[in-house]
Amino acid sequence: MTGRLTIAGLGPGDAALVTPEVSAALTDATDVLGYAPYVARVPAREGLTLHPSDNRMELRRATEALRLAAEGRRVVVVSSGDPGVFAMASAVFEALEAAPQWQELDIRVLPGVTAMLAAAARAGAPLGHDFCALNLSDNLKPWPVIEKRLRLAVEADFAIALYNPRSASRPEGFARALDVLKEAGGGERLIIFAHAVTTPKERIETFPLREARAEMADMATLVIVGNSATRRVGRWVYAPRRAS
């Protein structure tokens, strides 16, 4: 058996959003590694070993996946959404940089529907004009970097997708982000809270920024802040294609 490492995106939650390419990789796998709630989305079967792990274990998980592939196993590392967007692909390449002996392994990255695309689709088309995506988790970068990027993103008049807006371990960051966004962009700009998108617990709510409160988000929320032209039409929210 020749080993292979596949880094695959499971999409935002609904099985109907898993690509056939990813489904085929899971069918062929001997080992699936990932954060436990994502591994739980992979059906168990004979011949498949599931390796669920905690979050904040990304680098250890990536190294273990490389090691298993080097032993000849067909390994899939799963992420929610797309594996290249604030997920496991970068962690695997970091691990690979530290372990040159594995650089000739057969490695593939399989894209998926990342949360902001699913959230945008449910809301309408708030990413229909230029936009940016920021990870608000400050485990990986200091607050001044986040604040600077938020201010520049508003100055560029990007729509802004915010991943990981809020967790129990860092409740204040998102409140500060909302303050920066209101100060830089004004209170009339629209903000979309997309909670547990494409799952049975999905809830999509849109407000003007001045009404937004940090408690409206948790780690299962994807937030999209509109640009200066983002508007409502009926029950939908969209960014016009032309610059305002």
Place this chain on the structure above:
Amino acid sequence: MTGRLTIAGLGPGDAALVTPEVSAALTDATDVLGYAPYVARVPAREGLTLHPSDNRMELRRATEALRLAAEGRRVVVVSSGDPGVFAMASAVFEALEAAPQWQELDIRVLPGVTAMLAAAARAGAPLGHDFCALNLSDNLKPWPVIEKRLRLAVEADFAIALYNPRSASRPEGFARALDVLKEAGGGERLIIFAHAVTTPKERIETFPLREARAEMADMATLVIVGNSATRRVGRWVYAPRRAS
């Protein structure tokens, strides 16, 4: 028959990247509208009317789709990639804004794998840290807006995905964009040209910005410019998760 309008993303090209949700919508459709090369990706069958149209016809196509749905047909408007990213969803909501009589129609947006995610997956993980996406088509916005956004994106140290970098009708814009990026970010930053990603003509090339020439891109190319920390590991290119 009750009419319905579905705006669906076909992914970047490979049929294995079309979500089951989109495949089901196409199976159920009576009418499919879209830019001709995208409609050509939908298998013909009895009971399905294909309505291919030219590009730059987005608003007319959107209005026609709404009209057919209002007549009771099950209409799918197809885009390449994700319909919400520089594609048909915003055009449909623009048309809907001009036609309030259709605002109660059953409308759905089905997300897809947008080109930058597929390109990033093939290259490694260049979108693994904060990033932005710009449409370089200046049909829809003036050059000074594009230049301002490029400069702010470099200042924010975003990786930058560039859609529609170059076409026969506007050959100079991308050359100017490369000049701005080199001036603002320096010549050592990595740039990825992902041509016809996930199709048989796929070609992925990475250079330092100083070696990039406008002729390396055409309308089938998705360009990703790395941030200041983007680096190579073996044959891969990735953005480390931590801010540099």
